[in-house]
Amino acid sequence: MGEPLNPRYRLYHPKWHRTRIPIFWWLRSFAYIKFISRELTSLFVAYAGLLLLIEVSVLARGEAAYGRFLAWLQSPAVLALNAFVLLALLFHTFTWLNLAPRALVLRVGKRRVPDALVLVAHYSAWIAASALLAWLILRR
Amino acid sequence: MRRSREPFLWALFSGGGMASALLLPAIAFLLWIAVPLGWVEGGSYETLFALVRHPLVRLVLFALISLFLFHWAHRLRYTLYDGLQLYHLNQLIAVVTYGIASFMTVVAAYILWVFA
Numbered sequence: 308m309g310e311p312l313n314p315r316y317r318l319y320h321p322k323w324h325r326t327r328i329p330i331f332w333w334l335r336s337f338a339y340i341k342f343i344s345r346e347l348t349s350l351f352v353a354y355a356g357l358l359l360l361i362e363v364s365v366l367a368r369g370e371a372a373y374g375r376f377l378a379w380l381q382s383p384a385v386l387a388l389n390a391f392v393l394l395a396l397l398f399h400t401f402t403w404l405n406l407a408p409r410a411l412v413l414r415v416g417k418r419r420v421p422d423a424l425v426l427v428a429h430y431s432a433w434i435a436a437s438a439l440l441a442w443l444i445l446r447r
Numbered sequence: 448m449r450r451s452r453e454p455f456l457w458a459l460f461s462g463g464g465m466a467s468a469l470l471l472p473a474i475a476f477l478l479w480i481a482v483p484l485g486w487v488e489g490g491s492y493e494t495l496f497a498l499v500r501h502p503l504v505r506l507v508l509f510a511l512i513s514l515f516l517f518h519w520a521h522r523l524r525y526t527l528y529d530g531l532q533l534y535h536l537n538q539l540i541a542v543v544t545y546g547i548a549s550f551m552t553v554v555a556a557y558i559l560w561v562f563a
Contacts, residue, residue: 334539343530349522352467356477358513360555363508366499367562370492380483383471396471403468437473443498444477446490
């Protein structure tokens with residue numbers, strides 16, 4: 308006995324049984340739907356990155372092009388899409404920051420920094436970053 | 448044995464996740480909703496142009512856009528893998544998602560490099 312030399316080789320296992328899981332298993336409960344929605348927020352993160360890149364290239368092409376881009380942003384369909392995108396991005400922010408205490412275990416001496424403190428630090432960073440962006444974008 | 452690329456890709460996913468969580472709601476709300484709707488007055492064309500022209504701002508934009516794309520690539524890869532059980536297409540999905548992220552990173556580098 309021992310490990311087979313070929314890693315792809317499997318010994319015969321007549322007792323193995325695997326239940327088949329349907330493809331849409333994640334529609335079965337609210338927790339699963341929430342999980343998949345959270346994962347799919349990444350689509351809107353990529354969308355926002357690309358829209359930001361488009362905005363940069365429009366700025367490079369001059370004031371007239373920028374005006375056309377603003378008019379495009381004002382069309383109802385684009386506004387509706389971007390409102391939905393904003394909701395998805397907020398969902399990403401809340402789910403991401405709420406997991407921070409589990410991803411980041413800090414210790415001071417032998418004591419673990421309490422979860423609440425890690426949460427407060429992350430939400431404060433979010434507020435500070437948003438304020439900085441507001442200043443950068445809206446300054447005249 | 449070949450060293451796994453997984454920790455590196457996970458770091459890009461994680462960095463992109465944190466950067467997007469902290470920055471994107473404000474960017475999306477201000478640039479793409481509040482300013483177009485006239486709720487607030489955005490910076491003038493000249494101000495925004497001068498802002499993006501700054502080399503440091505362009506460097507940060509490049510890093511952010513690339514991180515957002517790799518965050519998407521990594522997360523969508525595992526969503527397809529687990530959600531739709533496409534275990535047999537694992538390699539193809541990885542090539543396509545990271546491929547798109549890498550390609551768009553090069554495009555972003557070009558656009559930001561030739562700016563102004």
